[in-house]
Every structure is written in C-alpha cells, then in structure tokens.
Amino acid sequence: MPNREFVRAARVMNGLSAGLEKRILLWLAKRMPAAIGSDHLTALGFAAMIGTGLCYWLARSHRLALIGVVVCLAVNWFGDSLDGTVARVRRQERPRYGFYVDHTLDMFGSLFLLGGLALSGFMTPLIALGLLVSYLMLTTEVYLATYCLASFRLSFFKVGPTELRILLAIGTLVLLVAPTVSVFGARCLLFDVGGVVAMIGIGVALLTATIAHTIDLYRAEPLRRGGRERLPCETEQRGPTSGRFRSRPWQREMEEPARNLPDGGLREKAPTRFARE
DSSP states (O other): OOOOOOOOOOOEOOOOHHHHHHHHHHHHHHHHHOOOHHHHHHHHHOOEEEEEEEHHHHTTTTTTHHHHHHHHHHHHHHHHHHHHHHHHHHHHHHHHHHHHHHHHHHHHHHHHHHHHHHHSSSSOOOHHHHHHHHHHHHHHHHHHHHHHHHEEEBBTTTTTTTHHHHHHHHHHHTTTOOOOOEEEEEEEEEEHHHHHHHHHHHHHHHHHHHHHHHHEEEEEEOOTTOOOOOOTTTTEEEEESSSEEOHHHHHHHSBBBBBTTOOOOOOOOOGGGGEEE
16 A cells, blocks of 8 residues: 555534534543444444344334434444444544544445335335435535545534434334324324434435535635646757657657567556556
8 A cells, every 4th residue: 555645634514413412422432441443333334234224124013122223323433433433542543444434434334324214114115215315415515525625524514424313213213103193184203204304404415515625625626727838848859851740758668669678569667647546
C-alpha cells in the first residue's frame, strides 16, 4: 500500500441531540474497561443491527418481538456511537481503517434492517426497497463529499443517526397498538407512511447537498479560459513533415529503444507522467 499522507475530514454533526450525546459518550468512554476496545464496540453495534432486522422479521408472527427491536436499536447506538469516541479518548485512532470498516458495516446493517422490515408485514417490500436505495444514495454523496471536500456530514436538517434511531424506536412501539393509520380516509400501514416521508426527506437532503457541493467544487476548481494551459514538460518540435507536433518526454521514453539491452527491446520503465508516487 502506498505511503500517503491521510487528510482528516472535519466531522459536521449538528443534530438535535449532538451536544448531549457527545457529553454522554465522553463520560462512557472514560469509564470503559480497558479490555473492551473500539473493534469490540463496532462488532457489537453491527450484531445489534442484525438483531434489529431479525426481530422485525419475528414480529410478523410474534408481536412482542418489537420490544427486542427497541433493545437492539439501543445496543446499536451504544456500540456504533461509542467505538470512535473510545479510540479518540485512548489516542488509538486509525482513521482510514475506522472509517472504512465502520461505514461498510453500516451499509450491510441498513440492508439487514430494511430487509427485516420488508419481511415483517409492517412495511410494503417495495417501499422498504425504495428507502434502502435512497438511503444508500445519500450515504454515497456523503462519502464522495468527504473525499473531495474533507467534510464528513453526519446530519441533515438537525436529524442525524441518533435522531433516526429514536424516531424508529418510537414508531416501533406504536406498532404494538396501531400498525395502521388513516390517510385521506384510506387505511395504510404506519411504516409505509413513515417510509414515504423518509424518502422525501432523504431526497431533499440529497438534492440540496449535491447542488451545494457541486457549487463549492466548481468555485474551488474554476474552468480555465482560452483552452488547456501547456504543461512545462511539453515542447514543440519540427517533425519530418511540414506540420508541427508536440513531443512529450514520456512519449520519447516509450518509443526510444533500450540501447544497453542485448535484444534491442523497448524500455520497461513506466511512463513518468503517469507514475503515481
């Protein structure tokens, strides 16, 4: 793996509970037993998300399994939110490893969660699929912005992962007594209505973020006027014909025979212009 300097992205977290949550996480991290590391907490959070999907699936035949959903959401918050805080408090940060593993598991976790909802009977499978696709589209934009702008946005419109867990837990408890609602005189599944509202919110967040980040990047890299600027390595030479052509050093390296090789073959050296590091 090439040894490159890693640019840390600024975390943008402005959810309604962000301030209180940060204080709680710091308090817990400082009192966490030394035998429990950030990897253990990450695994716990992922296992809890799998449990959430399984509990939704079981709730199709055993309604009380919805209580297990709420418990698993709480455990997921504990593991998924605390792992990075523990690493930072102990000065054991692994930013590239942590970012990759954490958000890859989040991707699979969302699949288990919405897959369980689709099989539960409390949400129409097509709406669950649409919600999954829209969520993955938003996270893709977030990760691209993290790479291009060094800004990792964790919340939109004051709603972040913790607020989403709270809303999902409240809605799950409501399912115990009222799994359907009346919309314009028609009975609809409660989570179908919630899923449509969530997709609209995600779509608005995705659209606004895409426009804002595109403008930011366009201003950071304005289009050059008058065509492409000639690179220093490019020189103009008179060819065998009356026309002119640009001869580049990397082209000459590719075309020049290797004088010291017995077989007279071409150089095996990679083009210097395309050498990465």
